[in-house]
Amino acid sequence: MAQVLVGVFDSFEQADDAQSQLTQTGISRSSMxxxxxGQTGIAAAEDSRVDEPAGHVEESASYKIGHFFGKLFGxxxxxxxxxxxxxxxRRGGAVLTVTVVDEAQLIAVRSALHEAGAVDIEERVSQWKNSGYQGYxxxxxxxxxxxxxAERQSFAVxxxxxxxxKREVQTGGVRVYSRATETPVSEAVTLREEHATIERHPANxxxxxxxxxxTSVEVRETAEHPVVAKTAHVIEEVTxxxxxxxxxxxxxxxxxxxxVEVERVESAPSALPADNAGSAPLKRP
Structure with a gap:
């Protein structure tokens, strides 16, 4: 089912550029x-020859919009x-209408109009109402x-x-070394010795x-000597x-x-009488 999308632009040049961009994406110019x-598209120019009321150029563009939607809504x-x-x-803008035939075209055209700078008509109407607009x-x-x-003087909001x-930064670290150490130690050991003894006693x-x-007797003397042996034991593991x-x-x-605040300013009454409105200002002597 055919549908019509409408894009409102601030100038004819913007609308024409959008039309050219849509043409490059495969949308027929006859569908737009x-x-x-003072400027109309090809199809609009053809419509202007039918039932167009006499009037100056300023009326024709707005009339053609009404005529277009009149045919659309029967x-x-x-x-x-x-x-x-x-x-x-009427306020110097331009309207681009695009007829699409399927959902894929609908999505593509809607995105293209937004990227081309189409304005939000509801937001624009809200601005007009702040200055007294009540309808066309x-x-x-x-x-x-x-x-x-003057109306399009913009104030940035x-x-x-x-x-x-997040970014990763170095906050420090650890470095582990393994090195040999020597520690002096002292250990007490009791050593036993055996010595031969000779005792002489008087006899009679x-x-x-x-x-x-x-006869002979042999007695051996013994002595204990310290024996040192070292064994390495793992007492801790560092992971x-x-x-x-x-x-x-x-x-x-x-x-x-x-x-940005919008304030309606009422026009002040003229300070001069009507019959003096065209007179030149007074000069000091």
Whole structure:
């Protein structure tokens, strides 16, 4: 089922550029119309020869928009947006209508219109209402170039955004060495020694044959000496690794921005009488 997408632009040049971009994506130029004061698309120019009321150029673009949507809705009641589109043209803007045949084209064209700079018509109408707009008036005069430029004087609404990221930094580390050490120690040991002893005692008795025999006795002396042996024992193991931990840190910042306030200013009554309105200002002597 065919559908119509509408893009509102601030100038004919922007709408024409959007039309050219859509043509490059495969949208037929015959499926598009540009409506702007003094400028119309190909299809719109053909429509202008049918049932167009007599009038100056400023009326024709807005009329063609109404005529286009009148055919689209079959002469039935048109939505309020149609009048907003006509008002956009009256204020120096341009309207690009694109007829799409399927959902894929619908999505592609909608994205292309947004990227080409199409304005939010609801937001624009809200701005107009702040200055007294109550709806499209076919009898209202077309905006001059000066009026268009003055209305589109822009004030930037600024918002700072806070973006908190993470980066890894070196906070230190450990380096493990293994080296040989020597530690003097002292250890007490008890050593045992055996020595031969000779004791002589005075005697006075008659010798026996045994006493006359030649005999010998050997007694060995012993002594303990210290024996030193060393054995290495593993008393501790040092394992080097890393463990991760997480912490939550709250970032406190002040975001700057600007607000734009719209105030309606009523025109002040003239200070001069009507019959003196064209007189030259007085000069001091």
């Amino acid at each position: 119309e540009v409506h702007a004061t 002469g039935g009641e048109q939505p309020a947006e149609v009048g907003h589109y006509q008002e956009a043209v 008036d076919p009898t209202a005069a077309q905006y001059s170039a000066e009026q268009t430029a 600024v918002r700072e955004s806070l973006e908190v990221g 008795r008659i010798a026996t044959p045994e006493d006359l025999k030649a 080097v690794g890393k463990e991760a931990s997480e912490r939550t840190e709250t970032i406190n910042e002040t975001l700057k921005g600007t607000e």
